Amino acid sequence: MKINLIRFDMKVGRNKPENIIHKENDCPFCHPEGLTDIYATDEGGIILLKNKYDVLADADQLVLVETNRCGVDMPDYTTEHMRRIVRFGVSKWREMEASGKYSAVIFFKNHGHLSGGTMRHAHMQLVGFRGADPSLFPQEEDFEGLSIVERDGVLLNAATRPRLGFGEFNLVAAPGAIDALADLMQKTVAYVCDRFKKSQDSYNIFFYHAGEKIAAKIMPRFPTSPLLIGYDLRILPSNLPEIVEDFRENYL
Numbered sequence: 400m401k402i403n404l405i406r407f408d409m410k411v412g413r414n415k416p417e418n419i420i421h422k423e424n425d426c427p428f429c430h431p432e433g434l435t436d437i438y439a440t441d442e443g444g445i446i447l448l449k450n451k452y453d454v455l456a457d458a459d460q461l462v463l464v465e466t467n468r469c470g471v472d473m474p475d476y477t478t479e480h481m482r483r484i485v486r487f488g489v490s491k492w493r494e495m496e497a498s499g500k501y502s503a504v505i506f507f508k509n510h511g512h513l514s515g516g517t518m519r520h521a522h523m524q525l526v527g528f529r530g531a532d533p534s535l536f537p538q539e540e541d542f543e544g545l546s547i548v549e550r551d552g553v554l555l556n557a558a559t560r561p562r563l564g565f566g567e568f569n570l571v572a573a574p575g576a577i578d579a580l581a582d583l584m585q586k587t588v589a590y591v592c593d594r595f596k597k598s599q600d601s602y603n604i605f606f607y608h609a610g611e612k613i614a615a616k617i618m619p620r621f622p623t624s625p626l627l628i629g630y631d632l633r634i635l636p637s638n639l640p641e642i643v644e645d646f647r648e649n650y651l
């Protein structure tokens with residue numbers, strides 16, 4: 400079976416700052432005047448810059464700072480700011496893909512210490528790989544699920560082919576439905592942070608292409624299931640219908 404194997408530079412990795420657990424550590428994103436290699440900015444403190452800790456070989460790593468405020472996150476933003484971030488991020492993702500420099504470009508978010516994140520200040524990441532094969536990424540059937548709502552060209556469901564299982568949501572957006580995607584993404588992050596307390600506000604968002612559409616997976620993070628790690632056995636939680644019902648009744 401073919402796999403994507405990405406080299407990780409341990410020397411750079413060891414020097415990576417961390418301020419989720421060690422809250423006393425300084426936050427560089429709170430001092431934008433000190434940031435270098437800025438590629439683009441937008442209103443409300445949105446900044447796209449080079450990731451100083453480029454641990455991945457044969458790749459360009461970018462950080463998208465979401466806001467000028469520390470300690471706030473997607474559920475706290477205004478509708479307009481949330482839409483602005485997603486529009487900005489998706490357009491930069493597409494620009495990187497159109498540049499012809501990469502075999503694959505990924506766009507994702509880590510939030511919280513169980514997510515793989517190290518920085519408290521809300522941000523997303525873009526990585527352009529010279530070599531990774533995107534045909535090995537999740538495909539259209541991986542975004543199937545029990546429907547929660549369909550609204551303004553965006554479908555939200557609870558994944559029935561989940562990667563991690565417990566509380567995994569898919570968003571599938573028609574081309575051009577970016578604002579509606581942002582709106583439902585904001586609600587889903589709020590749901591995940593409220594209802595999955597054991598994740599301690601740790602979650603991931605991953606963006607994908609699904610034909611002409613844009614898909615996203617949003618999932619709370621916990622210690623990863625050994626069945627997945629050891630055998631690629633996926634977990635389908637028995638309370639999926641209850642989750643769908645609860646989301647629909649209390650968050651939409």
Ligand SMILES: [Zn+2]
Nearest residue numbers: 426429469520
């Ligand atoms: Zn900060």
